[in-house]
Amino acid sequence: MTVKIKVDQLIKVFGKHPEKALRMLEKGAAKDEILKKTKQGVGIANVSFDVQDGEILVVMGLSGSGKSTLVRCINRLIEPTRGRVYVDGQEITTLSPKELRMVRQQKFGMVFQNFALFPHRTVVQNTEYGLEIKGVDKSERHRKALEALELVGLNGWENSYPSQLSGGMQQRVGLARALALDPDILLMDEAFSALDPLIRRDMQDELLNLQKRVRKTIVFISHDLDEALKLGDRIILMKDGEIVQVGTAEEILTSPATDYVAKFVEDVDISKVLTAETIMSKSKAVGYLNHDGPRSALRKMRQADISNLFIVNHDNALQGIIYAEDASAALKNNGKDLTHLIRKDVRTVGPDAPANDLFELIKDISYPLAVVSDERKLKGVIVKGRLLSALAQGGSYS
Amino acid sequence: MNIIIPKIPIGKGVEAVIDFLVYHLSGMTKALSDITETGIDALIDLMLFVPPWVLIVAISLGAWAATKKKGIGFFCLIGFFLIHNMGLWETTVSTLALVCIATLVTIMTGIPLGILAAMNSVVYKITMPVLDFMQTMPAFVYLIPAIPFFGLGKVAAIFSTVIFAMPPSIRLTCLGIKQVPVELVEAADSFGSNRWQKLVKLQIPIATPTIMAGVNQAIMLALSMVVIASMIGAKGLGGEVWKAIQRLQPGKGFEAGLGIVIVAIALDRIMQKIGKGTSAS
Numbered sequence: 001m002t003v004k005i006k007v008d009q010l011i012k013v014f015g016k017h018p019e020k021a022l023r024m025l026e027k028g029a030a031k032d033e034i035l036k037k038t039k040q041g042v043g044i045a046n047v048s049f050d051v052q053d054g055e056i057l058v059v060m061g062l063s064g065s066g067k068s069t070l071v072r073c074i075n076r077l078i079e080p081t082r083g084r085v086y087v088d089g090q091e092i093t094t095l096s097p098k099e100l101r102m103v104r105q106q107k108f109g110m111v112f113q114n115f116a117l118f119p120h121r122t123v124v125q126n127t128e129y130g131l132e133i134k135g136v137d138k139s140e141r142h143r144k145a146l147e148a149l150e151l152v153g154l155n156g157w158e159n160s161y162p163s164q165l166s167g168g169m170q171q172r173v174g175l176a177r178a179l180a181l182d183p184d185i186l187l188m189d190e191a192f193s194a195l196d197p198l199i200r201r202d203m204q205d206e207l208l209n210l211q212k213r214v215r216k217t218i219v220f221i222s223h224d225l226d227e228a229l230k231l232g233d234r235i236i237l238m239k240d241g242e243i244v245q246v247g248t249a250e251e252i253l254t255s256p257a258t259d260y261v262a263k264f265v266e267d268v269d270i271s272k273v274l275t276a277e278t279i280m281s282k283s284k285a286v287g288y289l290n291h292d293g294p295r296s297a298l299r300k301m302r303q304a305d306i307s308n309l310f311i312v313n314h315d316n317a318l319q320g321i322i323y324a325e326d327a328s329a330a331l332k333n334n335g336k337d338l339t340h341l342i343r344k345d346v347r348t349v350g351p352d353a354p355a356n357d358l359f360e361l362i363k364d365i366s367y368p369l370a371v372v373s374d375e376r377k378l379k380g381v382i383v384k385g386r387l388l389s390a391l392a393q394g395g396s397y398s
Numbered sequence: 399m400n401i402i403i404p405k406i407p408i409g410k411g412v413e414a415v416i417d418f419l420v421y422h423l424s425g426m427t428k429a430l431s432d433i434t435e436t437g438i439d440a441l442i443d444l445m446l447f448v449p450p451w452v453l454i455v456a457i458s459l460g461a462w463a464a465t466k467k468k469g470i471g472f473f474c475l476i477g478f479f480l481i482h483n484m485g486l487w488e489t490t491v492s493t494l495a496l497v498c499i500a501t502l503v504t505i506m507t508g509i510p511l512g513i514l515a516a517m518n519s520v521v522y523k524i525t526m527p528v529l530d531f532m533q534t535m536p537a538f539v540y541l542i543p544a545i546p547f548f549g550l551g552k553v554a555a556i557f558s559t560v561i562f563a564m565p566p567s568i569r570l571t572c573l574g575i576k577q578v579p580v581e582l583v584e585a586a587d588s589f590g591s592n593r594w595q596k597l598v599k600l601q602i603p604i605a606t607p608t609i610m611a612g613v614n615q616a617i618m619l620a621l622s623m624v625v626i627a628s629m630i631g632a633k634g635l636g637g638e639v640w641k642a643i644q645r646l647q648p649g650k651g652f653e654a655g656l657g658i659v660i661v662a663i664a665l666d667r668i669m670q671k672i673g674k675g676t677s678a679s
Contacts, residue, residue, distance in 0.1 A: 077587055077588060101592060102590065104589060105590035110588035110589075112581050112585060114581055116579075116582050118600060120603040129589055129599070132599070181589070
């Protein structure tokens with residue numbers, strides 16, 4: 001993975017005389033204190049992070065935490081007071097206005113909270129806007145705009161005006177408008193916050209689907225923790241203009257860096273966020289096809305204190321399971337081969353399956369639930385006790 | 399009081415400035431005025447050369463085509479016929495010509511100034527108090543300096559009319575552009591639009607209804623000022639009213655006043671429809 005966006009020591013002070021505020025910041029003064037003494041508002045303070053190519057990074061925080069300011073500093077809709085932003089190694093913060101416009105045309109697509117569609121333009125004209133600015137000729141930009149609209153499922157609506165569309169559809173236009181330019185980076189500022197919960201969830205799913213196809217680098221601003229956990233490959237939590245924690249959904253839930261984060265995440269239904277992969281443990285023992293016989297299989301079970309054994313081939317692909325009673329019966333009959341003892345109807349689950357769904361799968365089987373990858377490789381196992389304790393302890397297990 | 403603080407010579411100062419300007423510039427402005435007056439007269443003569451009923455029908459059809467409303471076309475037809483019937487056709491044509499020219503000059507300076515004021519805070523801070531001044535100063539006062547520069551007649555009338563009618567078009571243009579939601583401007587910026595593209599593709603189209611309200615205001619003010627300007631020889635319908643006042647002829651005064659009302663309503667309705675038309679597309 002390569003670094004797509006690098007944000008280095010970024011500071012934004014709102015006000016006409018930021019110097020004093022900067023000096024106080026260096027000394028470690030708090031936002032409130034600076035505001036009281038200098039009348040300068042600190043938007044973001046010393047924020048540094050990287051965004052990897054092709055990931056969805058969610059910046060989340062409550063209103064006033066500086067997240068919207070941060071995203072606007074990346075494409076300099078808001079001019080940072082100090083610090084640097086790099087995109088593909090190119091420093092954005094020192095570009096001339098003309099160069100900046102070029103970079104915005106080539107690399108950035110932005111989606112806004114209240115859609116920010118141009119009311120005097122039709123859907124397709126809205127979608128064409130960026131291409132028009134870029135100077136793409138008419139038939140070409142029309143074609144690309146229609147493609148983008150198709151991508152977001154809005155074909156047939158191209159000649160309507162934004163006011164004739166529902167909120168969800170309007171935001172699809174917003175998304176299409178950003179995608180039409182085929183930018184590397186999508187900046188999404190609370191893109192779904194103005195939508196009804198149900199439509200919001202649809203749009204989130206759709207964004208994830210879309211991301212599978214187009215693989216953009218997405219910086220997504222949100223104040224909704226559920227949204228952040230759902231969308232974010234990684235999440236940045238902000239408070240008072242500073243980063244409190246950076247990490248994956250699980251990291252933030254399971255090992256909150258500060259009390260603030262812990263308080264923030266305490267209401268989250270942990271079973272929705274924990275996946276099979278996070279709960280599973282390594283199988284205590286496995287048998288190898290064409291290598292283990294009934295005798296060695298039984299010995300492995302005895303040593304591990306278990307009554308059944310998953311059998312894998314040399315590629316670690318799951319073949320099935322054998323039970324201790326079958327193995328000992330075979331041993332009595334002097335059988336040497338495991339193959340016909342293997343029961344193939346093993347219940348398995350993918351690593352991304354949410355913990356919530358695991359209860360159903362695990363409740364009526366006598367062996368552990370096998371977690372397998374797409375190629376059926378055995379990644380780990382989940383036993384009932386482990387599942388219950390993980391869910392019961394919520395964040396503090398591990 | 400008179401003993402302690404002497405009278406500050408504001409009036410004398412203004413006169414001195416105007417005298418100075420008149421002495422040095424009036425040759426040029428008078429020449430300009432003569433040329434312009436000839437042009438205006440030529441335009442009026444041309445309009446009068448066409449048989450009245452042809453022009454009336456043409457104006458009515460034009461209004462109908464521009465607004466796509468039959469009612470406005472009919473109103474023009476009947477209204478202008480009535481004016482012709484009252485024997486005010488020539489004066490009305492002269493008034494129409496003056497109003498049109500004054501409005502054109504007003505719009506052509508007012509809208510760009512309004513745009514400039516919206517985009518540049520320094521221009522804004524200078525323009526707004528000047529506009530306050532222009533709007534509150536009684537309109538008659540503008541007539542006085544217009545005479546030495548342009549002489550009695552139509553050009554002086556147009557000059558004072560333009561000054562009187564310009565403020566709303568500047569203000570409303572500026573307001574319209576400033577009212578374009580920040581998020582839309584941000585969106586345009588985020589796609590790398592430059593100032594000109596933002597203005598042409600976003601701000602002006604969205605501000606059009608407000609700008610058109612300013613244009614409408616400019617026309618109405620121009621019409622009312624053209625009447626006042628009859629005092630310095632603008633003639634036209636205003637001149638008829640002025641004559642009626644001096645001769646105490648209420649009937650004549652009413653007829654001329656009615657003519658002005660008809661012209662005002664016709665222009666207002668046409669401009670409003672055009673304004674709404676542009677905002678919907």
